[in-house]
Amino acid sequence: MAAISFELIKKDPGSLARLGSLTTTHGSIQTPIFMPVGTQATVKAMTPEELVEVGSQIILANTYHLYLRPGHELIGRLGGLHRFMHWDRPMLTDSGGFQVFSLGELRKISEEGVNFRSHIDGSRHFISPEVSIAIQEALGADIAMCFDECPPYPAEYSYVQKSLELTTRWALRCKKAHQRPDQALFGIVQGGMHPELRRESARQITDIGFDGYALGGLSVGEEKEVMHRMMHECSDILPENSPRYIMGIGAPEDLVEAVNAGFDMFDCVMPTRNARNGALFTSFGRINIKAAVYAEDQSPIDPACSCYVCRNYSRAYLRHLYRSQEILASRLNSWHNLHYFLDLMAQIRAAIGRGEFASFRNDFYAARGS
Numbered sequence: 001m002a003a004i005s006f007e008l009i010k011k012d013p014g015s016l017a018r019l020g021s022l023t024t025t026h027g028s029i030q031t032p033i034f035m036p037v038g039t040q041a042t043v044k045a046m047t048p049e050e051l052v053e054v055g056s057q058i059i060l061a062n063t064y065h066l067y068l069r070p071g072h073e074l075i076g077r078l079g080g081l082h083r084f085m086h087w088d089r090p091m092l093t094d095s096g097g098f099q100v101f102s103l104g105e106l107r108k109i110s111e112e113g114v115n116f117r118s119h120i121d122g123s124r125h126f127i128s129p130e131v132s133i134a135i136q137e138a139l140g141a142d143i144a145m146c147f148d149e150c151p152p153y154p155a156e157y158s159y160v161q162k163s164l165e166l167t168t169r170w171a172l173r174c175k176k177a178h179q180r181p182d183q184a185l186f187g188i189v190q191g192g193m194h195p196e197l198r199r200e201s202a203r204q205i206t207d208i209g210f211d212g213y214a215l216g217g218l219s220v221g222e223e224k225e226v227m228h229r230m231m232h233e234c235s236d237i238l239p240e241n242s243p244r245y246i247m248g249i250g251a252p253e254d255l256v257e258a259v260n261a262g263f264d265m266f267d268c269v270m271p272t273r274n275a276r277n278g279a280l281f282t283s284f285g286r287i288n289i290k291a292a293v294y295a296e297d298q299s300p301i302d303p304a305c306s307c308y309v310c311r312n313y314s315r316a317y318l319r320h321l322y323r324s325q326e327i328l329a330s331r332l333n334s335w336h337n338l339h340y341f342l343d344l345m346a347q348i349r350a351a352i353g354r355g356e357f358a359s360f361r362n363d364f365y366a367a368r369g370s
């Protein structure tokens with residue numbers, strides 16, 4: 001029995017957008033879907049029951065962080081990540097490739113893997129494709145990611161080319177090391193912002209063959225139009241009947257563009273990280289709740305939002321909580337932002353179902369005055 005199966009349900013007549021259903025060991029996911037990020041086995045400030053209430057179908061956790069603390073063997077001994085964090089729905093773990101390069105200190109990369117020092121206590125560590133796979137198998141997420149190198153941005157063409165070749169050799173080692181029959185393994189396509197390198201990487205990764213395919217190396221500081229162009233450049237290079245995931249994407253407008261380009265799965269820290277800084281997403285763009293203009297504003301964050309926060313709390317109260325640095329500020333702001341992102345995806349799925357994604361996309365931009 002395959003660890004996952006993907007069914008392409010409907011293709012939008014006016015775009016590359018598509019409805020899909022991804023069935024995993026812990027249940028089915030309707031795509032396109034946004035995956036809240038729970039790096040250290042928690043989507044910050046939210047309980048699993050609250051995550052379900054705001055519409056979460058699948059959440060992420062991170063190999064790098066959980067390996068360093070509390071340790072993947074500990075989580076494995078305690079029954080795996082689902083039991084450890086009381087989440088019984090689908091989960092995906094990232095391979096740690098990105099964090100080793102962005103968080104690890106004094107890292108040294110070789111063909112074998114990456115030596116680095118922990119950003120927590122400076123202790124020395126080594127992660128290789130085989131180690132990353134062993135960690136992810138111990139954690140037990142429904143979908144594991146290949147250990148890859150996310151090249152820095154910007155980077156020389158020659159560096160990006162060498163890097164994608166290494167990522168391919170590592171992907172083959174990941175596939176050989178991966179044993180868990182109830183866990184899917186996704187390949188990651190690199191190639192920087194160069195269409196021909198993206199095609200080369202996609203050919204190499206799809207030749208190895210995985211349960212699903214991700215675009216890595218995006219949302220790393222490139223301009224929006226470059227990011228969006230790469231999405232469209234890469235769309236036809238991934239198998240149509242496999243789930244397609246863009247890592248680290250993104251803001252609401254990036255999600256709409258990525259769906260328009262034919263992608264199915266997305267993750268980003270934005271809804272929760274921005275919430276903790278008072279930045280709230282609405283149907284008319286973003287607001288920052290700490291602004292003085294909201295001091296006596298009794299209206300909800302977004303009158304068009306049906307979430308628990310918008311039904312019960314005023315902007316004035318949320319501004320007070322934020323300025324008072326109350327814990328409830330992070331909770332209510334995260335609750336609303338997650339609901340916004342997940343409700344946006346539900347609206348997108350409904351629009352594709354009606355064959356009206358193109359007009360949905362136009363209305364989305366019109367509501368933002370762009």
Ligand SMILES: CNc1nc2c(CC[C@H]3O[C@@H](OC)[C@H](OC)[C@@H]3O)c3nc(N)[nH]c(=O)c3cc2[nH]1
Nearest residue numbers: 060061062094097098150216217218219247248
């Ligand atoms: C934001 N932009 C971005 N994110 C990215 C991530 C996830 C970061 C991972 O870090 C945690 O969020 C901070 C999440 O982990 C739960 C996420 O999966 C990537 N992961 C891999 N393996 N390879 C990439 O090329 C890559 C590129 C990214 N670009």
Ligand SMILES: [Zn+2]
Nearest residue numbers: 305307310336
């Ligand atoms: Zn709301």
